[in-house]
Amino acid sequence: MGLFKNVANFVTGGAAEVQLELINPVLDNEYSMHVVIRVKPTGDTIHAKRLYLEVQVVEESSTKNVLFRQEHILSEDLQINQGDEKEWSFTVELPAEVPPTYLAKYFSVKWGIKASLDMPGVDPNSGWQPFVLNKEVGVSELM
Amino acid sequence: MGIFSKIKNYITGGAAEVAVVFENDLVRPEDKLRLFVTASAKDDCKIKKVYLHIKCEETYKKRETTTTTDSNGNTTTTSRDVTKYYSHFTKELVLAEDILLRKDSEEKWLAEFEIPVDALPSFKGKDCHMTWKVFAGLDMPGNDPDSGWVSFYVQKKVDYTVEQM
Numbered sequence: 001m002g003l004f005k006n007v008a009n010f011v012t013g014g015a016a017e018v019q020l021e022l023i024n025p026v027l028d029n030e031y032s033m034h035v036v037i038r039v040k041p042t043g044d045t046i047h048a049k050r051l052y053l054e055v056q057v058v059e060e061s062s063t064k065n066v067l068f069r070q071e072h073i074l075s076e077d078l079q080i081n082q083g084d085e086k087e088w089s090f091t092v093e094l095p096a097e098v099p100p101t102y103l104a105k106y107f108s109v110k111w112g113i114k115a116s117l118d119m120p121g122v123d124p125n126s127g128w129q130p131f132v133l134n135k136e137v138g139v140s141e142l143m
Numbered sequence: 144m145g146i147f148s149k150i151k152n153y154i155t156g157g158a159a160e161v162a163v164v165f166e167n168d169l170v171r172p173e174d175k176l177r178l179f180v181t182a183s184a185k186d187d188c189k190i191k192k193v194y195l196h197i198k199c200e201e202t203y204k205k206r207e208t209t210t211t212t213d214s215n216g217n218t219t220t221t222s223r224d225v226t227k228y229y230s231h232f233t234k235e236l237v238l239a240e241d242i243l244l245r246k247d248s249e250e251k252w253l254a255e256f257e258i259p260v261d262a263l264p265s266f267k268g269k270d271c272h273m274t275w276k277v278f279a280g281l282d283m284p285g286n287d288p289d290s291g292w293v294s295f296y297v298q299k300k301v302d303y304t305v306e307q308m
Binding site for chain 1: 169201203204205206224227229231263264265266267268269270271273296298299300301302303304305307308
């Protein structure tokens with residue numbers, strides 16, 4: 001791989017393709033979500049410090065507030081050879097007192113999940129994938 | 144009670160103390176919200192009506208931009224997030240009409256209200272909220288004695304899909 005390609009990957013995070021598949025993207029009064037992550041180098045063999053998963057729920061109107069956030073490290077010091085693809089299965093466990101998905105007229109509360117490789121420069125990632133948590137808000141969360 | 148006290152009550156709404164007592168302040172759609180409005184008279188009260196306002200209100204932030212120009216013609220633009228309110232639902236229930244409540248007496252009225260099937264559930268975030276509340280008042284000459292706004296909670300699971308995100 002040429003120097004310019006390496007610089008481009010450093011800036012864009014394009015050294016690997018990170019795919020995130022949500023097995024059950026609608027959580028209905030449940031707090032476990034199963035995901036599969038697939039990582040494939042776009043060119044040369046890659047070395048990453050870690051593969052990590054971020055889960056968050058964001059309240060958004062003209063302001064954005066992260067109401068809850070989790071990070072999971074799925075693998076550390078990993079190498080994926082050119083042409084190979086690696087796959088990880090993981091179950092995200094959310095606590096019961098997290099807020100549900102909520103769509104009002106002027107604000108929203110949305111959940112998202114993203115898988116990333118910790119590499120020099122911009123981390124290759126799956127982008128934020130939306131999922132839904134449908135549940136009743138607990139009384140203690142309202143007061 | 145002297146004339147000054149009557150004038151004060153006329154202005155402040157202090158002729159009676161009004162309160163809201165919930166049987167259950169946590170309801171689901173199609174359930175009935177049941178509460179009592181209580182009034183304790185500090186002076187004779189000639190009441191046209193006893194009313195209860197019910198409201199579902201969304202609180203959110205909106206970015207507002209202001210542009211000012213000084214005497215030298217320099218323009219400055221500033222933005223800030225302002226708290227805004229939007230009413231999704233309002234209703235008035237009249238609980239009683241044409242009542243004379245004597246000084247030092249107490250009265251209570253039952254209010255029942257069915258939460259609409261399509262009601263939005265209560266939500267409490269950081270900047271944004273969905274709040275259900277009631278306000279009881281006595282319609283009298285001058286300022287109405289009232290309970291102020293009192294919150295109750297609507298609990299409901301909404302079934303969203305990923306396509307809506």
